[in-house]
Amino acid sequence: MLDNEKLEDQGMLIISNAGAGRGMAFEALADAKKGGFTEAEEKMRRAEKYIHDSHAAHSELLKMDSHGEVEYVDLFLSHAQDHVMSAALAVELIGELIDLHKIMKEGNTK
Amino acid sequence: MKLLLICAGGASTSILMKKMKKYADSKDMDFDVIAVGLSGYEDVYKDYDIIMLGPQVSYKKDIIKEATGKPVGIVAQLDYALGNAENIFKQMEQLT
Numbered sequence: 001m002l003d004n005e006k007l008e009d010q011g012m013l014i015i016s017n018a019g020a021g022r023g024m025a026f027e028a029l030a031d032a033k034k035g036g037f038t039e040a041e042e043k044m045r046r047a048e049k050y051i052h053d054s055h056a057a058h059s060e061l062l063k064m065d066s067h068g069e070v071e072y073v074d075l076f077l078s079h080a081q082d083h084v085m086s087a088a089l090a091v092e093l094i095g096e097l098i099d100l101h102k103i104m105k106e107g108n109t110k
Numbered sequence: 111m112k113l114l115l116i117c118a119g120g121a122s123t124s125i126l127m128k129k130m131k132k133y134a135d136s137k138d139m140d141f142d143v144i145a146v147g148l149s150g151y152e153d154v155y156k157d158y159d160i161i162m163l164g165p166q167v168s169y170k171k172d173i174i175k176e177a178t179g180k181p182v183g184i185v186a187q188l189d190y191a192l193g194n195a196e197n198i199f200k201q202m203e204q205l206t
Contacts, residue, residue: 008125019164
């Protein structure tokens with residue numbers, strides 16, 4: 001059975017990766033707004049990697065739960081879930097927004 | 111030193127806050143910290159010397175720096191996840 005501290009650590013792993021991904025994606029959007037598409041693309045790649053790691057941490061928790069190792073789910077874990085979901089959506093949508101900025105700046109060449 | 115921690119809602123930084131307090135106590139440091147969300151910092155920042163942001167609000171750094179005129183840093187993702195207070199204190203020393 002997992003103790004409280006281990007659950008909290010796993011939650012922090014989910015939150016910090018989700019948060020870093022979300023923050024990075026918004027930085028990428030700021031770059032794209034200024035026309036810095038190369039920097040924006042690089043930052044989006046890093047953002048996606050963070051989101052992937054956050055999902056991985058989340059999946060690990062689900063796996064532990066399915067093995068009966070998670071005794072209870074508290075508000076903090078539900079908060080972690082909130083982070084990973086909103087961050088994943090932010091990264092996905094910001095990818096689209098950057099494409100729009102690119103089209104506005106360079107015209108639709110695709 | 112008085113530290114203001116900011117994240118999106120103030121919840122995950124409050125976990126970090128606990129760990130930093132514990133570390134500061136163990137080193138007998140003169141240290142005070144509070145964690146707030148993005149909507150709460152404007153009311154309290156005047157009482158603090160330095161501001162550190164959670165990675166999820168890193169993109170607000172310039173705005174917060176301009177609004178507060180205080181030194182602003184971003185907690186590295188790994189330090190945030192592990193609650194590595196020692197690293198964060200080192201980072202703060204470089205900022206001030």
